[in-house]
Amino acid sequence: MSDQPERRDFDPRFERLLSMIAELQEEASLAELKKMLEEGVDPKALLDCFMEGMRRIGVEFEKGNYFIAALIMAGEIMRSAVELLSPHLAVQDMGQDEGTIILGTIQGDIHDLGKNLFALLLRCNGFEIVDLGVDVSAEEFLRKAEEIKPDVIGISCVLTTSVQNLKEAVSLLKEKLPDSQPAIVIGGTCLDERMANYVGSALWARDAAAGLKICQKIIKEHA
Ligand code: B12
Structure with a gap:
C-alpha cells in the first residue's frame, strides 16, 4: 500500500496542468506553468499542483504502469518547475539572521x-x-x-x-x-x-x- 497522502482534487484549470505533469509532458507542463504565473495564479497553489503531480506519478510507479525512467523525467520536471517558481516564492524577508x-x-x-x-x-x-x-x-x-x-x-x-x-x-x-x-x-x-x-x-x-x-x-x- 502507498504511504503517500490521499489523492487530492483540484479545480479544472489545475487538473489540466496536473494531467500534463502526471503524463510526463515536460514542455507542455512547464509552458502552462509559465502562462499561469504570468496570469497571476498563486505560485504556492502551482507548487502544490506539481507536488500532487509527483504523488500521482509515484502511484503509477507503484502500480507498475511507470518505470524508473518516468521517475527520472518526473525529477527533471519538478526541478524545472521549482526553478521557475523560486523567484515568485522567495518574497519574504531575506537576510535576517534566524x-x-x-x-x-x-x-x-x-x-x-x-x-x-x-x-x-x-x-x-x-x-x-x-x-x-x-x-x-x-x-x-x-x-x-x-x-x-x-x-x-x-x-x-x-x-x-x-x-x-x-x-x-x-x-x-x-x-x-x-x-x-x-x-x-x-x-x-x-x-x-x-x-x-x-x-x-x-x-x-x-x-x-x-x-x-x-x-x-x-x-x-x-x-
Ligand atoms: C522524482 C523521484 C525520483 C527521482 C529523484 C530526483 C531528485 N533529484 O530528487 C529519482 C529518479 C532519482 C528517483 C529514484 C528512486 N525512487 Co523516487 N520518486 C520520485 C517522485 C516521483 C517525486 C519525488 C519528489 O521530488 N517530490 C517532490 C518533492 C518536492 O517532495 P518531497 O521529496 O516529498 O519533499 C517534501 C517533503 O517530503 C518535505 N521534506 C523533504 N525533505 C525534508 C527534510 C526536512 C528536514 C523537512 C522538515 C522536510 C522535508 O518537504 C518537501 C516539500 O514539502 C516520488 C513520488 C512522490 N510521491 O514523492 C518517488 C518516490 C519517492 N521514489 C520512490 C522509489 C521507490 C525510488 C527508487 C527506489 C526507484 C528504483 N527502483 O530505483 C529510486 C531510489 C534512488 C535512491 N537511492 O534514492 C518511492 C519511495 C517509496 C518509499 N516510501 O520508500 C516514491 C514515493 C515513488 C512511489 N510511490 O513508489 N525518484
Whole structure:
C-alpha cells in the first residue's frame, strides 16, 4: 500500500496542468506553468499542483504502469518547475539572521528536490543553510556539526529503505552532541509518527512548511 497522502482534487484549470505533469509532458507542463504565473495564479497553489503531480506519478510507479525512467523525467520536471517558481516564492524577508541549519539527505537516498525546497523556504525566512547534498552518512553530519555548531541539523529521508540509516544517524548525533544542541529535525514523505518514534526523533515533519515552523520554534526557545 502507498504511504503517500490521499489523492487530492483540484479545480479544472489545475487538473489540466496536473494531467500534463502526471503524463510526463515536460514542455507542455512547464509552458502552462509559465502562462499561469504570468496570469497571476498563486505560485504556492502551482507548487502544490506539481507536488500532487509527483504523488500521482509515484502511484503509477507503484502500480507498475511507470518505470524508473518516468521517475527520472518526473525529477527533471519538478526541478524545472521549482526553478521557475523560486523567484515568485522567495518574497519574504531575506537576510535576517534566524539561525544556521545543516541540511542533507540521508545515506542511501538521493532524492533532493524536497530537501532543496525546504532549504529555499528556510532561506526566505532568514536561515543560513549549509547543504551537505544527498547520500550523507551519519559521520558526515557529525563532522560538519562539530565544525560549524549549527542551531539545527535537518535530515531528509524519502525512502523507507533508508529509515534504518536515519535511525543510526540520529542515534550517533544524540550520543556525540550533548544537551540536544543542535536540535535534530527529520523530514520526508515516508515519515509518520510511528516512524519518527522508531527513529528516535521527536521533531519531524512530512512537509517543508511544517518543518519551517519547527525550526522557528527551536530558535525562539533558544533565544
Ligand atoms: C522524482 C523521484 C525520483 C527521482 C529523484 C530526483 C531528485 N533529484 O530528487 C529519482 C529518479 C532519482 C528517483 C529514484 C528512486 N525512487 Co523516487 N520518486 C520520485 C517522485 C516521483 C517525486 C519525488 C519528489 O521530488 N517530490 C517532490 C518533492 C518536492 O517532495 P518531497 O521529496 O516529498 O519533499 C517534501 C517533503 O517530503 C518535505 N521534506 C523533504 N525533505 C525534508 C527534510 C526536512 C528536514 C523537512 C522538515 C522536510 C522535508 O518537504 C518537501 C516539500 O514539502 C516520488 C513520488 C512522490 N510521491 O514523492 C518517488 C518516490 C519517492 N521514489 C520512490 C522509489 C521507490 C525510488 C527508487 C527506489 C526507484 C528504483 N527502483 O530505483 C529510486 C531510489 C534512488 C535512491 N537511492 O534514492 C518511492 C519511495 C517509496 C518509499 N516510501 O520508500 C516514491 C514515493 C515513488 C512511489 N510511490 O513508489 N525518484
